[in-house]
Amino acid sequence: MYKILEKIALNKDIDYLVVEAPLVASHAKAGHFILFRIDEMGERIPLTIVGTKGDGVELIVQKVGYTTCKLGEMKVGDFLExxxxxxxxxxxIHPEYKRVLGIAGGVGAAPLLPQLRSYHEVGVKVDLVIGAKNKELMILLDEFREICDHVYITTDDGSLGEKGFVSDILDDVLDKEDYDHAIVIGPLIMMKHVSKMLLDQGIDTAVSLNPIMIDGTGMCGNCRVLIGDQTYFACIDGPDFPAKGIDFDLLMARQGYYDEEEHTCKIGRGYDEK
Ligand SMILES: Cc1cc2nc3c(=O)[nH]c(=O)nc-3n(C[C@H](O)[C@H](O)[C@H](O)COP(=O)(O)OP(=O)(O)OC[C@H]3O[C@@H](n4cnc5c(N)ncnc54)[C@H](O)[C@@H]3O)c2cc1C
Ligand code: FES
Incomplete structure (x- = not known):
């Protein structure tokens, strides 16, 4: 059993948690994720390891469906199965790079933070373009400002930074500095368009993929990703991949694959849909 040591609401949709798991914490590196179950009957849910705090693993969770909302109701002192x-x-990590650009959309800021932090720690300069629906849903700005030279902000409604999407300001950002590498993490549609813009400019680009996962160990095949004509499993080959050649359209089609079952499942469990 794994105890919730800390829990803070970053906003109405997103929580920060620290879960006591000394063995996981002592082996965690940027790019790693965990799978948790709330109880014996629970679904297995993948979440990125955002950082560690002593024996605790830091997580940032957007409440999107049954399990993440249930986790949102749990309190400090409760246990995960x-x-x-x-x-x-x-x-x-390539310490020889001079400057790396991170681009985050929504809760994609959570998996991006440890990656940019790792570059910062080896002396590579890092910049960030971050977008969210509105000011309230913008997360981790203070943490990014500690490690980034420049933080460029967009919100869909203009309540913070420039009004629009990260892609609207990307060309201006790319005019200001030369980047050896870019990391894009956010909704699939955003990763598709932004990585195309970066690749068209000749910038080596990586993305972090979050297909539906079941076992997380390469057994079930649910997390298949097509890159060129090769099939990879995000759980064992990723979740980070070079953006070039990824079939984002197939990933988007697969992301909604279980939506009907999720809906029926929520009704069956008396889930109060928001
Ligand atoms: C490697 C990896 C790292 C992730 N890191 C984070 C993170 O740091 N923070 C965060 O908030 N979310 C993260 N996610 C996404 C998170 O796992 C899903 O939001 C969660 O599984 C939804 O579960 P649910 O029961 O609350 O929602 P459901 O009711 O199951 O579904 C709600 C929506 O989430 C999608 N979904 C359902 N199960 C999964 C799944 N196992 N993987 C991906 N999408 C799913 C469904 O298609 C549906 O659109 C990550 C996913 C992966 C694969
Ligand atoms: S989650 Fe089953 S193969 Fe990746």
Whole structure:
């Protein structure tokens, strides 16, 4: 059993949690994720390891459906049934790079933070373009400002930073500095368009993929990703991949694959849909 040590609401949709898991914490690196189950009957839910705090693993969770909302109702001192990790691969850090650009959309800021932090720690300069629906849903700005030279902000409604999407200001950002590498993490549609813009400019670009996962160990095949003509499993080959050649359209089609079942499942469990 894994105890919730800390829990803070970052806004109405997103919580920060620290879960006691000493073995996971002592092996965690940027790029890793965990799978947890709330109870014996629970779904296995993947979440990125955002950081560690002593024996605790830091998580940032957007409440989107049954399990993440149930986790949102849990309190400090409550226990999770399972907490498995670190899973996936740590990202490869290139200390020879001069400057790296991170681009985050929504809760994609959570997996991006440890990656940019790792570059910052080896002396690579990092900048950030971050977008959210509105000011209230913008997360981790203070943490990013500690490690980034420049933080460029957009919101869909203009309540903070420039009005619009991250892609609207990207060309201006790219005019200001030269980047050796970019990391894009956010909704699939955003990663598709933004990584195309970056690749068209000749910038080596990586993305972090979050397909539906079941076992997280390469057994079920649910997290398939097509890159060129090769199939990869995000859980064991990723979740971070070079953006070039990823079939984002297939990923988007697969993301909604279980929506009907999720809906029926929520009704069956008396889930109060928001
Ligand atoms: C490697 C990885 C890292 C992730 N890191 C984070 C993170 O740091 N913070 C965060 O808030 N979210 C993260 N996610 C997404 C998170 O796992 C899903 O939001 C969660 O599984 C939804 O579960 P639910 O029961 O609350 O929602 P459901 O009711 O199951 O579904 C709500 C929506 O989420 C999608 N979904 C359902 N199950 C999964 C799944 N296992 N993986 C991906 N999408 C799913 C469904 O298609 C549906 O659109 C990550 C996913 C992966 C694969
Ligand atoms: S989650 Fe089953 S193969 Fe990746």
């Amino acid at each position: 399972d907490f498995v990790g670190p899973l996936g691969n740590q990202i490869e």
